[in-house]
Structure formats: structure tokens, C-alpha cells
Amino acid sequence: MSEAKRIDGKATAARIVARVKAEAERLRAEAGMRPGLAVAIVGEDPASQVYVASKARMAEECGFRSERHVLAAETSEAELLGLVERLNADPTIHGILVQLPLPKHIDAGKVIRAIAVEKDVDGFHLTNVGLIGTGQAAAAFVPCTPAGAMILIRDVIGDDLSGRRAVVVGRSNIVGKPMAQLLLAADATVTIAHSRTADLAEVCRTADILVAAVGRPQMIRGDWIRQGAVVIDVGVNRIPAPERGEGRTRLVGDVAYDEALGRASAITPVPGGVGPMTIAMLMANTLVSAFRAGGQEPSRF
Numbered sequence: 001m002s003e004a005k006r007i008d009g010k011a012t013a014a015r016i017v018a019r020v021k022a023e024a025e026r027l028r029a030e031a032g033m034r035p036g037l038a039v040a041i042v043g044e045d046p047a048s049q050v051y052v053a054s055k056a057r058m059a060e061e062c063g064f065r066s067e068r069h070v071l072a073a074e075t076s077e078a079e080l081l082g083l084v085e086r087l088n089a090d091p092t093i094h095g096i097l098v099q100l101p102l103p104k105h106i107d108a109g110k111v112i113r114a115i116a117v118e119k120d121v122d123g124f125h126l127t128n129v130g131l132i133g134t135g136q137a138a139a140a141f142v143p144c145t146p147a148g149a150m151i152l153i154r155d156v157i158g159d160d161l162s163g164r165r166a167v168v169v170g171r172s173n174i175v176g177k178p179m180a181q182l183l184l185a186a187d188a189t190v191t192i193a194h195s196r197t198a199d200l201a202e203v204c205r206t207a208d209i210l211v212a213a214v215g216r217p218q219m220i221r222g223d224w225i226r227q228g229a230v231v232i233d234v235g236v237n238r239i240p241a242p243e244r245g246e247g248r249t250r251l252v253g254d255v256a257y258d259e260a261l262g263r264a265s266a267i268t269p270v271p272g273g274v275g276p277m278t279i280a281m282l283m284a285n286t287l288v289s290a291f292r293a294g295g296q297e298p299s300r301f
């Protein structure tokens with residue numbers, strides 16, 4: 001059995017970003033409009049800071065207007081809701097994103113519900129969740145990570161997933177649940193599993209498409225993977241790497257990558273797999289939002 005193909009999310013993300021850039025230029029030339037993205041972060045979670053900086057930088061690279069709102073950890077829920085309200089009313093902003101997780105004293109659900117649905121480029125608003133859950137993803141903003149993962153899956157397998165068994169490990173609102181809905185809409189037979197699923201290894205072994213989104217470093221071992229499965233690893237976990245020197249760390253996914261190489265037919269690496277797609281799809285969603293605000297229908301990504 002040959003080694004799994006490495007799915008290059010970084011290269012696919014770069015192609016999507018290049019298309020976003022070109023479409024943003026077209027919007028500017030034809031309608032005099034510039035997409036605007038506002039990203040808000042509360043507190044100092046180091047990983048969140050990195051993601052927010054990447055999003056703002058990528059928005060600028062795409063030619064968007066980019067606003068970054070960095071709020072202190074003690075910021076009240078009312079203050080954050082006030083910012084969301086101002087951004088909702090700002091016609092130069094087409095996408096609003098509040099970085100998660102939020103500090104415990106802020107109700108994330110309330111904040112997400114406050115974002116105008118037409119600016120919810122994260123795809124977390126209940127209306128977008130409902131559209132995706134009822135097979136109307138084309139009219140919704142699809143959450144960026146599952147949207148990116150679906151592109152990678154389709155690149156490997158094609159559009160028609162009928163007859164394929166998909167197992168999604170993880171049931172978060174950001175990844176697991178929408179991922180399962182998208183796979184179902186593509187006619188896969190879908191199981192959602194999680195840390196409390198009985199005999200998780202055996203459930204994973206049934207998967208032609210295995211999506212790991214549990215946030216536990218290398219939890220999914222090589223022998224949990226069906227021979228020839230397509231493995232999409234959404235986990236981004238930082239673990240100690242003493243072999244690189246004292247105090248050093250490295251990133252790993254939820255899948256034991258080296259073990260999986262001998263079993264899967266294709267697999268996303270961490271880093272360089274699904275992660276870069278998340279940011280590319282955020283740019284795509286923001287572009288779509290700007291086109292819609294201008295009364296135009298954009299090309300789909």
C-alpha cells in the first residue's frame with residue numbers, strides 16, 4: 001500500500017485568495033465598492049491573537065478595508081454588543097467577525113445573535129445555521145473551516161459523495177455540526193461521533209471520509225483509520241517539543257499523522273491543511289457579502 005497523498009491546504013487556500021483578490025478588483029472597477037471586514041478580539045489568548053492578525057493581514061492583501069478591534073479582557077458584554085451594533089450600521093463594513101472563544105463573562109451566543117445576518121461572514125448566526133441545516137447552504141454564509149474542508153474533500157473525491165460513509169469526530173457549532181450538514185447535503189452517509197461515543201475507534205474504522213475535530217492532540221491513531229480513507233484533520237494543538245530544544249513547542253493535529261500515512265489514501269497535514277483554508281474562506285465570504293450589498297451575485301467558491 002502506497003503512502004497517503006498529502007492534501008496541500010496552503011496551496012488551495014492561495015488559489016482561492018488569488019481569485020478573491022481578482023473579484024475584489026472587479027467589484028471596485030464595476031461598482032466602486034471595496035469589501036470591508038471588521039474583526040474583534042476580546043482578551044489576550046495567544047492563538048486567537050495570531051488568527052486575528054492573520055485575518056486582518058489577509059484582508060488587506062485582498063484589497064479589503066480591514067478593521068481590527070482589540071478589546072481588553074475585562075470588556076463587558078454590553079460594550080462588545082455596542083461595537084457590534086456600530087459595525088452593523090456601518091455601510092463600509094460587509095463582514096463582522098468576533099473571535100472565539102470569548103471570556104467566560106460574555107455570552108457568545110448573544111453576541112453572535114447580535115451580528116446582522118447579512119454581515120455574519122463566520123456563518124454562526126441562527127439564520128445561517130438554519131439555512132445550512134435545511135440544505136440551503138447556497139443562500140447562507142457557511143462557517144469557514146467546514147467550507148474549506150469541503151473544498152479539500154471535493155478536490156480529492158469529486159462533488160458526489162453518495163455511497164461514501166463519513167464520520168465527523170467532534171460536535172462543535174463551529175466545525176463538527178456544520179461539517180456533518182455539508183457532508184449530508186453532498187449525499188454522504190454521516191455519523192457524528194464525539195469523546196463519549198462508545199468504541200470510537202471502531203466507529204472511525206467505518207469511515208471512507210474521516211473528519212477529526214475534537215481538539216485532542218493525536219487522539220486518532222493509525223489503526224482507527226480504514227485503509228484508503230480520506231482524512232481531514234481540523235485539530236490545531238500545540239504540544240511540547242523538547243527534541244527541538246528546551247521550552248520549544250510544535251503543532252500537531254487530532255490525528256497521529258505518521259501512523260495515518262500508511263492507512264489513508266489522502267490526508268491533510270497540520271499545519272498547512274485545513275487551517276489556511278479557514279482564513280481563505282473568510283475572505284471569500286466577505287467578498288460575497290460585499291457583492292450582495294451591491295446588489296450583485298458573486299461567483300461561488
Ligand SMILES: Nc1nc2c(c(=O)[nH]1)N[C@@H](CN(C=O)c1ccc(C(=O)N[C@@H](CCC(=O)O)C(=O)O)cc1)CN2
Nearest residue numbers: 051098099100101122144236270271272273275276278
Ligand atoms: N470567530 C471565529 N473564531 C474561531 C474560528 C472561526 O472560524 N471563527 N476558528 C478557530 C480558529 N481559527 C480561526 O479563527 C483558525 C485556526 C487555525 C488557523 C490556521 O491557519 N492554522 C495553521 C497553523 C497556525 C499556527 O501556526 O498557529 C495551520 O493549521 O496550518 C486559522 C484560523 C477558533 N476560533
